[in-house]
Amino acid sequence: MSEAEITFEKIGRCGVITLNRPRALNALSLDMITAMGGALDEFARDAEVRCVVARSAGATAFCAGADIKRVAELGKAGRHAEQLAFLQREYRNCRRIKSYPKPYVALIDGIIMGGGAGIAVNGAHRVVGERVSFAMPEVGIGFFPDVGASYFLPRLPAKIGVYLAATGARAALGDLVALGLATAHVPAARFDTLLDRLVDGEAAEGAIAAEKVAPPASSLLAEGEGIGRAFAAPSLAAVLAEVETQSAGSAFAASTLKTLRARSPTSMAIALKQMQLGADLDFDAALDMEFRIASRIVLGHDFYEGVRAALVDKDRAPRWNPASVEAIEAADIAAYFAPLHEARSAGAA
Numbered sequence: 001m002s003e004a005e006i007t008f009e010k011i012g013r014c015g016v017i018t019l020n021r022p023r024a025l026n027a028l029s030l031d032m033i034t035a036m037g038g039a040l041d042e043f044a045r046d047a048e049v050r051c052v053v054a055r056s057a058g059a060t061a062f063c064a065g066a067d068i069k070r071v072a073e074l075g076k077a078g079r080h081a082e083q084l085a086f087l088q089r090e091y092r093n094c095r096r097i098k099s100y101p102k103p104y105v106a107l108i109d110g111i112i113m114g115g116g117a118g119i120a121v122n123g124a125h126r127v128v129g130e131r132v133s134f135a136m137p138e139v140g141i142g143f144f145p146d147v148g149a150s151y152f153l154p155r156l157p158a159k160i161g162v163y164l165a166a167t168g169a170r171a172a173l174g175d176l177v178a179l180g181l182a183t184a185h186v187p188a189a190r191f192d193t194l195l196d197r198l199v200d201g202e203a204a205e206g207a208i209a210a211e212k213v214a215p216p217a218s219s220l221l222a223e224g225e226g227i228g229r230a231f232a233a234p235s236l237a238a239v240l241a242e243v244e245t246q247s248a249g250s251a252f253a254a255s256t257l258k259t260l261r262a263r264s265p266t267s268m269a270i271a272l273k274q275m276q277l278g279a280d281l282d283f284d285a286a287l288d289m290e291f292r293i294a295s296r297i298v299l300g301h302d303f304y305e306g307v308r309a310a311l312v313d314k315d316r317a318p319r320w321n322p323a324s325v326e327a328i329e330a331a332d333i334a335a336y337f338a339p340l341h342e343a344r345s346a347g348a349a
Contacts, residue, residue, distance in 0.1 A: 006032045008039040012199035013050040015043035022058030028066045028115050033089050036119070040096050051103040051204050053195060054119055059131070059188070062108040063116025066090055068141065072307040075298050087146075087294050090115055091287050094148045098122040098283050103204035107195070108132055109188040118147025121181055122283075125204055127212075128176055129188030137168035139267040141310050142302030142318070144293055150278030150286035156180065158224035159231035165271040166231065166239065167259045171220060178218035184208050185215040223252050230256075234276075236269045236325050264302045264318070265325045269333045277337070289337065296336045 007018045017039060019026040028036075043049045056062045066086070074083045097104055097119060106120035109129030114136060120126055136145035136153070145153065145165045153161030156179045164171060176182035186194055190211050197207035220227070230242040230253075240260055246253035260268065270293060278286050297303055301321045309318035322328055 005029065006035055008035070008042075010043075010046065010049060013048065013201040014195070014199045015039070015046070015049045015052040016195070017052065017054045019054075019056040019063055022056075022060065024067075025061035025064035025111055026056045026058065026116070027064050028090070028119075029070065030067070030086050030089065033066070033086070033093060037089065037093050037096060040093065040100070044101055049102065050201055051105060051198055052100065053105045053107060053198060054123070055107040055191070055195070056110075059110060061111035061116075062106075062132075063113075063119065064111050065114025065116055066118075066147075068114070068143065069307060069311045071298070072304055072311075076304060080298065083298050084291075084295060087291065090118065090147065091291060094118045094122050095284065095287060098148065100124070105198065105204055105208070107186075107191045108182070109191070113137055114145075115147055117149070121152055122148050125184070125208060126176075126182045127184050127186050127191075127194065127208060128173055128182040128215075129186065129191065130173055131188065132173050132176060132182070134171045134176055134181060135168055136164055139166060139263040139271055140168045140306065142264045142267055142300075142304070142306030142320070143297060144267050144270045144274065144290075146290040146294060148283065148287060148290075150274045150290055151281065151283045152181070154275045154279035158221065158228040160220050160224065160227055162231040162272065162275045163220075163227045163256075165275050166236075166263075166268050167256060168263065169256070169259060174216040174218040175220045177215040178221050184212040186211045187213060226250060226253055236265070236272050236328065239272065240325055264306060264320045265322055265328050266300070266302050266320070266333070267297075267306075268325070269328050270297070270336055273333055273337065292338070292340055293336045295340060 005021045007020055009016045043052050071083055071086055104123035105125040106123050107127050108120050109131050112134050136149050138145050153165050177185055194207055194211045226246050230239055233239045233242055243253050243257045247257045305318050309315055
């Protein structure tokens with residue numbers, strides 16, 4: 001790992017973590033994930049550090065996720081233990097952040113996807129700038145929304161979290177604040193001013209309150225009635241049927257239907273079931289469920305095909321197997337959620 005990919009500084013009363021891989025949209029490598037875990041532990045022990053701030057270099061992205069292409073390369077090489085170690089360490093950081101003993105403030109502008117959400121949404125204070133663009137796009141590459149999404153997405157209003165999980169659709173500034181994925185909007189130009197307040201020892205809640213401004217309205221909440229009706233359906237086939245019914249009179253539903261038809265049927269079925277189960281799980285149990293799913297999905301077809309189509313050949317023409325929602329077997333989806341034979345949960349060594 002280049003020393004500059006991620007940096008850790010103690011500035012005044014603040015521990016500052018900076019993702020510094022802008023050409024890769026600050027995607028998290030295994031070395032970055034490992035180093036971040038160590039820094040979080042060190043800042044937690046340091047009595048002089050009153051809060052921790054996570055931020056990014058570059059204006060394009062906070063973090064576009066984990067280095068999923070590397071995870072796929074490990075699997076194709078038969079190095080499954082290393083694949084799972086990557087995911088374990090990533091999930092372990094999510095757990096650290098969720099239960100962090102000091103205020104954890106993520107300063108988020110630009111793209112935030114996948115693993116980027118894991119190191120932001122799971123924290124206590126999620127401050128978003130005007131260019132923020134959030135997505136959990138994993139169903140488009142044959143994976144599933146993880147890093148705690150089983151916990152935070154099903155708790156969003158109007159089944160919008162289920163919609164985000166099953167479609168991989170994007171949410172903008174107004175959506176994030178209205179849904180609670182973000183806790184405040186601060187213009188990106190004021191991020192440094194907010195950081196100065198925290199460095200000087202000002203309490204996180206007061207410092208954020210002094211800098212925040214009102215966000216725009218949420219376009220997703222405006223579609224909440226239709227989303228709620230469709231994504232409360234008990235099965236993927238029923239979701240598609242309801243969206244198709246709505247599409248006759250709704251441009252939003254028509255666009256959603258087109259998106260659903262392009263995603264991995266297996267991944268969408270997994271995402272729907274994990275949202276249904278995750279609504280009743282605590283955070284640790286949700287992460288453990290995600291590890292069970294991940295340990296199976298990296299042995300299948302769609303993950304590697306999705307990564308090939310999106311990140312390797314970039315032809316955007318994945319050949320999913322099964323290719324249709326109708327071909328999905330409930331027993332096959334249930335198998336992704338079954339207990340593991342070994343004690344290899346997200347918190348295991």
